[in-house]
Amino acid sequence: DSGVTQTPKHLITATGQRVTLRCSPRSGDLSVYWYQQSLDQGLQFLIQYYNGEERAKGNILERFSAQQFPDLHSELNLSSLELGDSALYFCASSAQGGRGGYTFGSGTRLTVV
Amino acid sequence: DAKTTQPNSMESNEEEPVHLPCNHSTISGTDYIHWYRQLPSQGPEYVIHGLTSNVNNRMASLAIAEDRKSSTLILHRATLRDAAVYYCILRDVGGGTSYGKLTFGQGTILTVHP
Numbered sequence: 659d660s661g662v663t664q665t666p667k668h669l670i671t672a673t674g675q676r677v678t679l680r681c682s683p684r685s686g687d688l689s690v691y692w693y694q695q696s697l698d699q700g701l702q703f704l705i706q707y708y709n710g711e712e713r714a715k716g717n718i719l720e721r722f723s724a725q726q727f728p729d730l731h732s733e734l735n736l737s738s739l740e741l742g743d744s745a746l747y748f749c750a751s752s753a754q755g756g757r758g759g760y761t762f763g764s765g766t767r768l769t770v771v
Numbered sequence: 772d773a774k775t776t777q778p779n780s781m782e783s784n785e786e787e788p789v790h791l792p793c794n795h796s797t798i799s800g801t802d803y804i805h806w807y808r809q810l811p812s813q814g815p816e817y818v819i820h821g822l823t824s825n826v827n828n829r830m831a832s833l834a835i836a837e838d839r840k841s842s843t844l845i846l847h848r849a850t851l852r853d854a855a856v857y858y859c860i861l862r863d864v865g866g867g868t869s870y871g872k873l874t875f876g877q878g879t880i881l882t883v884h885p
Contacts, residue, residue, distance in 0.1 A: 660814070691872065701815070701858075701875035714872050748814050750873075759805070759817030760873060 662763035676737040683751030690732040696745035780880040791844040793859030802861040854883045
């Protein structure tokens, strides 16, 4: 157990639907990062939150959004799902300043059918 | 983002040392060198990081060239559980636009033979 909890572990849904992925960071970590890993794209950075505020944005589609709540857990919302959104979605957290290592969760495997 | 270059794959025998190279010729003064590894169907796992000096921890050692344009991750005695994809990543802590995120490349696939 890395200390970063992601739920659900697996999700199967149909095209056009909307899903929410949840991440609880390691205790004490203020930063949360979301990554997408598909077979042909490798690990792609989506977005970062620090203490509730968006801090950095990567290649995140407009159909995707995220937020970090006062208790520091984060949610990634994926809407109007397409087959190409099928991937592993990882959440990571880091301490204030992030000069140390990042801790990743075990991921949510999303399958869009 | 400053870029890293790693060999696509490497092989090793069990209980032998492994030296995984990484080139980062465009590294800036505020870039930390991070190494992560990813086992099949798992999230990336932090291995080690450093700025200028060589670093050791229970998992590995990181040797950083004097000009910081390259680094080497050293696994002192490879085990079968070390078979994974190893990523060398530069992390900007200087407050620039890339601040915070880790940009993963393709990494090096390490195969460990019994």
